[in-house]
Amino acid sequence: MWRGVLKKTKVGRSPDLGSDYFWSCVQLEPSADDYDYGCNCKEGTCLCFFLFSPFFQSQSKCKLALYSPFSSSSLRIFSLEDGSVADKFHKWHNGGGTLHESASIDSTALVEVGAVVHSESIVGPNVRIGSGTIVGPSVTIAHSTNIGYNVALSNCCIGDSCVIHNGVCIGQDGFGFYVDGDGNMIKKPQMLNVIIGNNVEIGANTCIDRGSWRDTVIGDNSKIDNLVQIGHNVVIGKNCLLCGQVGIAGSATIGDYVTMGGRVAIRDHVSIISKVRLAAASCVTKDIKEPGDYGGFPAISIHQWRRQVASRCQALxxxxxxxxxxxxxxxxxxxxxxxxxxxxxxxxxx
Known part of the structure; x- marks a missing residue:
């Protein structure tokens, strides 16, 4: 831990890091200033992050500890340009929401009061964005999509005629960590996106994480119930049906026409072939390679599972x-x- 002075250079944005913030490249030099940061790099050679929400004042600052293997001399600090970027946001004529000057939005789109559309986002015709919703930088929403209240969208592309219910979060960091030499849990970068197909419906308070090594994908015409968790790198095919409280761990691959009953759990890195139905509360622990009905923990053929249940009942x-x-x-x-x-x-x- 040592101290340094911040020197600001060019202002921009960081799509390569999946950041939802505006930034400027800042170099850190050793001095007696009051800004502290933790790093594994050699003193005087490392750069660090300096993050701001678009509505913070330019003097705001935060601390970030950098750890190997991701800290290097190529890292940068993110900050605001001189003054506040709030001046770049304007009231939208249709609904009274807030729009960044660099966003592209169709004149027929409705952005309600309290909703914010950030820089370089694209909003298509006849889109409705409810109050309290945040559309992050570089998000794309295709035509006739309905976004509910208090939705958070970042690092994602949403297709035509989708319905996104209240409280949904799409494109946030995936849940990925590694253990360093000291036994500490260190976060892995999650730098890719979420791709939502056409005619997809996503229930209230569902969360879909962005990818780390491949995009998270929801296929056309799939329907997702409330309180569903979809991890990073998951690929779900078309016309799938996920009932409430389904949980899909990272990097799972789901085929087309797959139906999951309530509270089904899918472990990470498994593949499920198309035209599979999973009974409620089933847990898939390995690949499913044959179409059909499955149930139990671990999930097996539904007929085999029923025989096991009958056998256990007879034992009573x-x-x-x-x-x-x-x-x-x-x-x-x-x-x-x-x-x-x-x-x-x-x-x-x-």
């Missing part, structure tokens, strides 16, 4: 000392079975 057949009734009437109800009279004919295996 009561002894003479402790009768147990397993039936459609009692399953899921009170576990107090003292009032039940055992009758062999009433025993059912479901």
């Amino acid at each position: 057949e009561p002894s003479d000392t402790k009768p147990v009734l397993v039936s459609a009437y009692t399953r899921g109800r009170s576990k107090d079975m003292s009032h039940v009279q055992w009758n062999q004919e009433s025993f059912k295996v479901l």
Whole structure:
């Protein structure tokens, strides 16, 4: 840890780092200034990041620790140009939202009050953007797409006629870390994008992370329910259906016409062929190479899974000392079975 003076140079933006911020290249030189940063580079040779939201004042600053193997003499500091970039944002005539001067937006698009469209973004005809939504730099939204309230879009391209419900987050950092020599968890760069196809619907509070080694992709006509998590580098085919609370770990590949029941879990780096249906609460731990229905933990053929369930129910057949009734009437109800009279004919295996 040492101290330095900041010297600002050219102002620009950082698409290669997937940044949602404006920046200027700044060199750090050793001195007795009050700005601290942590780095593994040699003193006097390293540059660091200096980040600002577009509405912060130019004197604002933050600290960032840099760690190998990603710290090097090529790193840069990001800052604001002289004055505030708020002057570059203007009120949009249709809805009263805020628009950056470099954004391209069709005159028929509606941007409601409280929504912000950042620099170099493209908004097509008949798009609706709800209040509180943030459209980050260089985002593309094709025609007739409806964006709900309090949506966060960054590093993404959204196709035609999509519906994005309230609270959705698309294009944020993926969940990727490595362990350094000291056993610390260090974040990996996530520098790619999310590609959303045409006629896709994404339910409320769903999160889709941007890619690290390939783009995260949602195919045409796929429908995603509320509270779904899709990790970085995931590729989902066309006409897929994901029910509530599905979780797909990073780098999974899903074919076309795949249906997932509620709370299905998909581990990382697995592939699922097209035309697969997964029962609710199933967990896929390895590749699925045959179309069909699957269920269980780990997910297996639905017929095999049902036989396993039936076998386990039969294993609960009561002894003479402790009768147990397993039936459609009692399953899921009170576990107090003292009032039940055992009758062999009433025993059912479901």
